[in-house]
Amino acid sequence: MLRCLYPWRWPLLSCGRCRPYLLKQNLFTMKLQSAEFQSLFTEGLKGLTELFVRENHELRIAGGAVRDLLSGVKPQDVDFATTATPSQMKGMFQSAGVRMINNKGEKHGTITARLHEENFEITTLRIDVLTDGRHAEVEFTTDWQKDAERRDLTINSMFLGFDGTLFDYFNGYEDLKNKKVRFVGHAKQRIQEDYLRILRYFRFYGRIVDKPGDHDAETLEAIAENAKGLAGISGERIWVELKKMLVGNHVNHLIHLIYDLDVAPYIGLPANASLEEFDKVSRNVEGFSPKPMTLLASLFRVQDDVTKLDVRLKISKEEKNLGLFIVKNRKDLIKATDSAEPLKPYQDFVIDCRESDATTRVCELLKYQGEHGLLRDMQQWSIPPFPVSGHDIRKAGISSGKEIGALLQQLREQWKKSGYQMGKDELLSHIRKT
Ligand SMILES: Nc1ccn([C@@H]2O[C@H](COP(=O)(O)OP(=O)(O)OP(=O)(O)O)[C@@H](O)[C@H]2O)c(=O)n1
């Protein structure tokens, strides 16, 4: 990304590589010309911008993608905003022979156009006239500032023109550079428009702040006062946000905040969480990319807490099983201290479990327990195949199914005891002896 050499001289002068200037009150603009920005200009995007220019409608990149580009990151998804209404867009795309897909967003002003095998989500500038904390009734506008006003955070409220001009009405760029997460206007109002924004605040705090701890008092007050509004937000939306927060930075600080501000009970987390265990585990997993559930499990005292989380957030079966597994085994499935093979109990567990994700679960448990050396060994270990089959036992002269089952189990135990070293013949020779 391009960095201005003389930011303290803004808005009067600049280094010449970037050109910040104040166009009108409240609007700070500058030009961005970074490699990440240039890389967005695919054939599809070029076709799209030409269409809008031809029809005299304004089109800009909006929200999260602008924030990412200004942070020097190539955005994963790019949203576009326009002064054209949905029906103007439809007319324009139809006459240009551009395919439109997925018309579900139209009520809220979003049209998805497909050009050169790429989808472009374009939303008409809007004002949220009526909000109930979850949904909004919208009115279309051609005023860019009005659209910026209804967005959550200043860092998410900017637009970017295709010549690199930044349109920033609420000091989003300044906040991004100063690593400040602030709501646009009043935190309370923004939160009451969509309570999920409480979790978005936490998530972006983890994303951009260097050192945790500093928050605007007004923001914390607004969160505490409105936390119960999260009770009306769907579990699926909460889980998506919470997971993103859990894989970001400052998770320990943010989870403590979630408890201090009494947000926890409204998002399915136990009121009597074990924060001491959580502190220990957050230190253990640091730098080891734990799955979101691995860290959450430390808040749970009993397996029923996982079930309650599932009822509230509708987590996946895999996530639920991981939570249940960690809570059940964290105290008992531990390294063998009295043997030269400390990993053995974990390996035996994987061998006995025979489920495809058993190794993953055990690796997550090792992160949880802070057993980093064993984690590395486990990741390098490939599960040895048990060398004897029912067919082998039948060939040895045993025909009763029940007996075959019992023998297989017995041989499996011997094989495990040998450190998975015994081969087929050696194991079968044991049958002959018994
Ligand atoms: N509750 C919300 C969700 C979204 N937005 C606005 O819509 C934009 C796009 O939303 P979304 O794609 O959900 O989030 P991003 O900010 O783009 O973050 P991500 O990188 O995770 O996509 C946001 O930047 C923000 O301007 C908002 O104001 N309030």
Ligand SMILES: [Mg+2]
């Ligand atoms: Mg986005």
